[in-house]
Amino acid sequence: MNQPSTEYGIFPDEVILQILARLPIKSLLRTKRVCKLWYRLVSDRFFIHLYNELSVRNPMVLIEVSESSESRSSLICVDNLRGVSEISLDFIKDRVKVRASCNGLLCCSSIPDKGVYYVCNPMTRQLKLLPRSRERPVTRFHPDGEATLVGLACNLLTQRYSVVLAGYHRSFGHRPGKTFICLVFDSESNKWRKFVSMQDDHFTHMNRNQVVFIHNSLHWMTESGSCVLVLDLNYDIWRKISLPDEVSRGSGNRVYLLESDGHLSVIQISEVWMSIWVLKDYEIEKWEMVDRVSFRCIRGMVPGIFPISQTSEHVFLATHKQVLVYQRNSRVWKEMYSVKNSSTLPLWFSAHNFRSTIFSCR
Incomplete structure (x- = not known):
């Protein structure tokens, strides 16, 4: 160039x-x-x-807000530099739910039509309807007719992206076994590929929203919180990364997976502390604790608090009704956004890490 x-x-x-x-x-x-x-x-x-x-140095929070199950969602973008703005997905002529976000692109699934997926850039309003896979329909995944894991991997340098749908396959009328079906859409070939493996880990709704793309691999936290599940997109291989030895899921602790300036990061939340680890050496899996934050100033919000995105300078977190930013250098908390209506779902239920980039999805 x-x-x-x-x-x-x-x-x-x-x-x-x-x-x-x-x-x-x-x-x-x-x-x-x-x-x-x-x-x-x-x-x-x-x-x-x-x-x-x-x-990419300025990650934001994208919140999906819906007035009712029949109405189209609106997107609220919370930016640490430019404040709060609204983004429309009206260029998608369908009712959709955001399933994954990566480097400025969103993967959305159609609400009325199972198995229909879109990739879009909401800032440039570019859209691509993904071709239907010739494999068995996603409705045979467990548990709710959707893929258990949805991932979006966007390489900013090559402007190439992949969409991953994965889940436990089950025969009709039977409980799902350990057979894990994975479908990968590649934007360069405009085709899906499939591979099958065996997995004994399960995933909650919020765990699957927190997918991290680094080193051309997608990373999800397992439901047990015992490890990170990794899909290497170069070789279509699943593997696991151990968590820091100090991380504990017991005694009311909650563990979340995020990115931090191109590194894998784990945040543990307890009643009084937020502890942050970063995977400094990806090859030998060397974790380092980089911060420990007191919740004394926001104690009443802690039971429902959920980290969404972070850098070395700040951490975005969502509660049931608010988006907060914690400035790591000054140790100051600030409210960035608050829901004005009586929305039933907590904000963190549909909050995603987001970046505003020039990335073509066509």
Whole structure:
């Protein structure tokens, strides 16, 4: 990728690039209409890489809010830098639920039509309806007619993505066994592939929402909290990563899986503390505790609190009605968003880590 060399007015190329790379995507897309030169600049591969590189340093929280089971969901984007904004999915002519988020793309499943999946970029409003798999329908997965695990893997450098649907297969009228079916859609080939393995771990609804994509692998926390389940997309192989020795699921502790600046991270929440570990060495599985936070200031919210995204500077957490941000350097808590209506589901039930990127899903 070659960096553009033309100078624009009195500013050097590098300054113009850095300014544009910090604009919100909606504003950035409007700059394309200024002139042909700016259109080429914003469309250049070097600029797209620069924009995405800066964007991934600012993870946000995306919350799905629905007034009723029959209405379309609206998306609330909570940004530590730009505040709160609303994003519409009205370009998807279907009622959908967000199942996974990765590097600016969302994987959504159709609510009325089982087995129908979309990948979209809500910021650029690009959309792709995934082809139907020729394999057995997803309705034969356990337990609720949907895949137990849904994962989205987006490589910002290659602009290639994969969608993973996995679950325990069962014969009709029988309990599910340990046979684990995995379907992987590859955007480059525009096809699904399938492989079968044996798994004895189970997953809760919230555990499957917290999927982390790093090292070209997807990571989920098992329901027991004893390990992390890993799918290596290079070789279609499942494996496990052990948790830090100090992590405990007993005595009211809860354990969650997140990303932190390109590393795998585990957050343990107890009645009075939030402890954060980061996998510093992925190859030898070396964990390091990087922070321990007191809940003294928000004690009443702790039973329903749920971490959504983080960096080395802050942690986003959701309660039943609020989104909070914890500033790790200043040790200050701040409310970023609060539900005004009487929504029945807690916010963390449908909250996802999100980034605003230029990523084509077509």
